[in-house]
Amino acid sequence: MTLHVRRMTKPDGRALVLYxxxxxxxxxxxxxxxxxxxxxxxxLRWHPLRCEWIAYAGHRQLRTFLPTEDPLARTVDPxxxxxxxxxxYDVAVFENRFPTFHGAAHDPPSVMVSTLPARGTAExxxxxHDARGSLGALPLWHLELLVDVWADRTRELGLRDxxxxxxxxxxxxxxxxxxLHHPHGQIYAYPFVPPLAAxxxxxxxxxxxxxxRGLLEDHLAREIEDEVRIVHLEEHAVALIPVFxxxxxxxxxxxxxxxxxxxxxxxxERRAFARTLGTVLRKxxxxxxxxxxxxxxxxxxxxxxxxxxxxxxxxxxYPAYRMPGRLKYLAGSELGAGVFTADTLxxxxxxxxxxxxxxxxxxxxx
Amino acid sequence: MTLHVRRMTKPDGRALVLYxxxxxxxxxxxxxxxxxxxxxxxxLRWHPLRCEWIAYAGHRQLRTFLPTEDPLARTVDPxxxxxxxxxxYDVAVFENRFPTFHGAAHDPPSVMVSTLPARGTAExxxxxHDARGSLGALPLWHLELLVDVWADRTRELGLRDxxxxxxxxxxxxxxxxxxLHHPHGQIYAYPFVPPLAAxxxxxxxxxxxxxxRGLLEDHLAREIEDEVRIVHLEEHAVALIPVFxxxxxxxxxxxxxxxxxxxxxxxxERRAFARTLGTVLRKxxxxxxxxxxxxxxxxxxxxxxxxxxxxxxxxxxYPAYRMPGRLKYLAGSELGAGVFTADTLxxxxxxxxxxxxxxxxxxxxx
Numbered sequence: 001m002t003l004h005v006r007r008m009t010k011p012d013g014r015a016l017v018l019y020x021x022x023x024x025x026x027x028x029x030x031x032x033x034x035x036x037x038x039x040x041x042x043x044l045r046w047h048p049l050r051c052e053w054i055a056y057a058g059h060r061q062l063r064t065f066l067p068t069e070d071p072l073a074r075t076v077d078p079x080x081x082x083x084x085x086x087x088x089y090d091v092a093v094f095e096n097r098f099p100t101f102h103g104a105a106h107d108p109p110s111v112m113v114s115t116l117p118a119r120g121t122a123e124x125x126x127x128x129h130d131a132r133g134s135l136g137a138l139p140l141w142h143l144e145l146l147v148d149v150w151a152d153r154t155r156e157l158g159l160r161d162x163x164x165x166x167x168x169x170x171x172x173x174x175x176x177x178x179x180l181h182h183p184h185g186q187i188y189a190y191p192f193v194p195p196l197a198a199x200x201x202x203x204x205x206x207x208x209x210x211x212x213r214g215l216l217e218d219h220l221a222r223e224i225e226d227e228v229r230i231v232h233l234e235e236h237a238v239a240l241i242p243v244f245x246x247x248x249x250x251x252x253x254x255x256x257x258x259x260x261x262x263x264x265x266x267x268x269e270r271r272a273f274a275r276t277l278g279t280v281l282r283k284x285x286x287x288x289x290x291x292x293x294x295x296x297x298x299x300x301x302x303x304x305x306x307x308x309x310x311x312x313x314x315x316x317x318y319p320a321y322r323m324p325g326r327l328k329y330l331a332g333s334e335l336g337a338g339v340f341t342a343d344t345l346x347x348x349x350x351x352x353x354x355x356x357x358x359x360x361x362x363x364x365x366x
Numbered sequence: 367m368t369l370h371v372r373r374m375t376k377p378d379g380r381a382l383v384l385y386x387x388x389x390x391x392x393x394x395x396x397x398x399x400x401x402x403x404x405x406x407x408x409x410l411r412w413h414p415l416r417c418e419w420i421a422y423a424g425h426r427q428l429r430t431f432l433p434t435e436d437p438l439a440r441t442v443d444p445x446x447x448x449x450x451x452x453x454x455y456d457v458a459v460f461e462n463r464f465p466t467f468h469g470a471a472h473d474p475p476s477v478m479v480s481t482l483p484a485r486g487t488a489e490x491x492x493x494x495h496d497a498r499g500s501l502g503a504l505p506l507w508h509l510e511l512l513v514d515v516w517a518d519r520t521r522e523l524g525l526r527d528x529x530x531x532x533x534x535x536x537x538x539x540x541x542x543x544x545x546l547h548h549p550h551g552q553i554y555a556y557p558f559v560p561p562l563a564a565x566x567x568x569x570x571x572x573x574x575x576x577x578x579r580g581l582l583e584d585h586l587a588r589e590i591e592d593e594v595r596i597v598h599l600e601e602h603a604v605a606l607i608p609v610f611x612x613x614x615x616x617x618x619x620x621x622x623x624x625x626x627x628x629x630x631x632x633x634x635e636r637r638a639f640a641r642t643l644g645t646v647l648r649k650x651x652x653x654x655x656x657x658x659x660x661x662x663x664x665x666x667x668x669x670x671x672x673x674x675x676x677x678x679x680x681x682x683x684y685p686a687y688r689m690p691g692r693l694k695y696l697a698g699s700e701l702g703a704g705v706f707t708a709d710t711l712x713x714x715x716x717x718x719x720x721x722x723x724x725x726x727x728x729x730x731x732x
Contacts, residue, residue, distance in 0.1 A: 297702025
C-alpha cells in the first residue's frame with residue numbers, strides 16, 4: 001500500500017494534511033469552521049519543585065464542549081464548514097484550533113519563575129469518517145495507514161527546530177474527558193522532552209550503557225518466555241500487560257525489535273504493529289461488551305538531534321476501569337506522592353484479555 | 367489546648383488511636399466490623415522504566431464501596447459494630463482494613479523485576495463525628511487538634527523502621543473516587559520516599575546547597591511581596607496559588623518558616639496553619655456555593671533517619687474542577703507524557719478565591 005498525502009493550509013492559517021490509500025483529488029480545498037478567538041499564544045512556566053514545565057493556554061477555556069454538530073465530519077454545507085473538506089480520503093490531520101503548543105507563541109509573561117513561549121504544535125488526527133466507529137474496529141489496511149500517518153507526523157514534526165518530542169495519543173470516552181465522540185486522536189509536538197519520556201529514556205540509556213542491549217527489548221524477551229502476561233504475540237510485534245503494570249488492564253504494544261520511533265519500522269513491522277493494536281483494542285471492547293475508555297500514549301525517541309539507540313518505541317494503554325463499573329481514580333497516593341496502588345495483578349488481567357473473543361483484524365485496502 | 371490520646375488495639379489486631387481536647391474515658395473499648403478477608407499481604411514491584419515502586423494489594427478489590435451504613439460513625443448496636451467505639455472523643459485514627467501497605471507484609475512473589483513486601487501502614491483519620499460535616503467547616507480548635515493529630519501520627523509512624531515517609535492526605539468528593547462520605551482523611555506511611563516527594567526534596571536540596579536558604583521559603587517570600595496570587599496571609603502561615611500551579615484552583619498552604627515536618631511546628635504555627643487550612647477550604651466551598659472536591663496532600667521531610675534541612679512542610683490542594691461543571695481530566699499529556707496543561711492563570715484564580723466571602727475560622731474548645 002502506498003500512502004497518498006496532500007498537505008495544505010486552512011483559510012485561517014492552520015495546517016491540514018489529508019492521507020489516503022488512493023490518490024487524493026487535487027480539487028479538494030481546505031476549510032475551517034467560522035468564528036474564532038484570535039491567535040493562540042500559550043506559554044510555559046517552570047515548576048521549581050517538580051522541575052518540569054507547565055503549559056498555560058488561557059484561550060482553551062473556550063474550546064468546543066460536546067457540540068451538537070460534528071466538527072470532524074466532512075463539510076456538507078459550504079456556508080457552515082467543519083474542520084474537514086468534502087472529498088475522498090481516509091485520514092485527516094490538522095492543527096488544533098485551541099492549541100496548548102503553537103509555533104508562533106511569543107513574549108511569555110515575566111513572572112518570578114522562568115518562562116518560555118509554548119512553541120511546538122498540537123494536532124488533531126481524524127481516524128475515520130465513520131463518526132460512530134472506533135480506532136480498534138478499523139480494518140487492517142486502515143490501521144496500517146494510520147501507523148503510516150503517525151510515522152509521517154513524527155518525521156515531519158520532528159524536523160522542526162521547535163520540536164524535541166512527538167507524542168501521538170488518544171483519549172477515548174467521556175470517562176477520560178473526551179468532548180468529541182468522532183474517532184480521533186491527537187499529537188502534541190513538545191518543545192522539550194517531556195518528563196515521563198525523559199525518565200524512561202534515562203533508564204533505557206543506563207541499561208544500554210551497562211548491557212549493550214535494549215532494556216525493553218530484553219524485558220519483552222523475558223515476558224514472551226514467561227508467557228503469562230502476553231495478550232497477543234506475533235513475529236514482529238507483541239502486546240502484554242507488563243509485570244509492573246500500574247493500571248488493571250494496562251497493555252503495552254511494541255515492535256519486538258528495538259526501533260526508536262515509528263519512522264524506523266519496516267513495512268512488515270508496521271503491519272504487525274497495526275494488527276496488534278487493533279487486536280488489543282477489540283479485546284478491551286469485547287471484555288465487557290462495551291466500549292472501553294482509555295488513554296493511549298506513544299513513547300518513542302526524542303527528535304532532539306541526538307542519537308537514541310536506547311529508545312524502544314512502544315504504546316502504553318491506560319484503561320479507565322479496574323472492574324466493571326468501577327473507575328480507577330488517581331487520588332492522594334498517585335497524584336500527591338506519585339505512588340500507584342493496584343488492586344489487581346497483571347497476571348490475572350492478562351489472562352482475561354487473552355480469553356476475550358474477537359473477530360480477527362484483517363481487510364485489505366479496497 | 368492539651369491533646370489527649372488513647373492508643374489501643376482492635377479485636378482483629380489493628381491499631382486504633384482516639385484523640386480529644388478533653389481526657390478520654392478509660393472505659394472505652396475498641397471495636398471492629400464483623401467479617402473480613404483474612405490478613406492483607408500487599409507487595410511492591412519495581413517499574414524498570416519509570417524507576418518507581420508499584421504497590422499491589424489484591425484484596426482491595428473487595429473494599430467497601432458506598433455502603434449504606436456508615437462504618438466511620440460510632441457504634442450504636444454492639445451486635446453490629448462499626449470501626450469506632452461509642453464514647454466521647456473528637457478524632458479517631460485506625461489502620462485501614464484493606465491496606466495498600468502493612469507492617470506484616472511478607473514473602474513477595476518472585477517475578478522478573480525486583481519485589482518487596484509492601485511494609486509500612488495505611489491509616490484512616492476520622493475528622494469528626496458529624497457525618498454530614500466537612501474538614502473546612504470545623505471550628506478552629508478542632509482543626510488545630512487535627513494538626514496535632516497529623517503531627518502525632520508523623521512522629522509515631524516516623525519512628526518505625528519500616529517507614530521512611532509519612533503522607534497524610536484527603537480525597538474529597540465522588541469526583542475523586544471517594545467511597546465514604548463521612549469526613550475523613552488517610553495517612554500512608556511508605557517504606558520508601560515516594561517519587562514526587564523525592565523530586566521536590568532533590569530540588570530543595572540543590573537550592574539549599576547553593577543558597578543556604580530554603581527554596582520554598584524564598585519563593586513564598588517573593589509571592590508574598592508580589593501579592594497577586596496570595597489567598598490568605600497571616601504572621602505564621604500563608605495560602606497561595608503558586609505562580610507555577612498545575613490545577614486551576616491549586617492552593618498551597620505552608621508555614622512561613624521552613625519547618626521540615628508537622629512535628630516541628632510551634633503552638634502558634636499550628637494554630638496559624640489550622641486557621642489558614644480552614645480558610646482555604648471554606649473559600650473553595652463558598653466559590654460556587656457547593657462542596658468543592660479535591661485531593662489534599664501533605665509534603666514534609668522523610669523519616670529516613672537523615673537530616674532534612676532543605677525540606678519545607680506544605681500542603682498541596684488539587685481541586686477537581688477547572689470551571690463550574692467542568693472537571694480537569696488528566697489525560698494523554700498529563701498521564702502519558704507528564705506535561706500538565708492549564709487553561710487558566712494562577713493570577714485570575716487566586717483573585718477569585720480571595721474574593722470568596724466566608725465566615726471566619728474561629729472557635730475555642732468547649
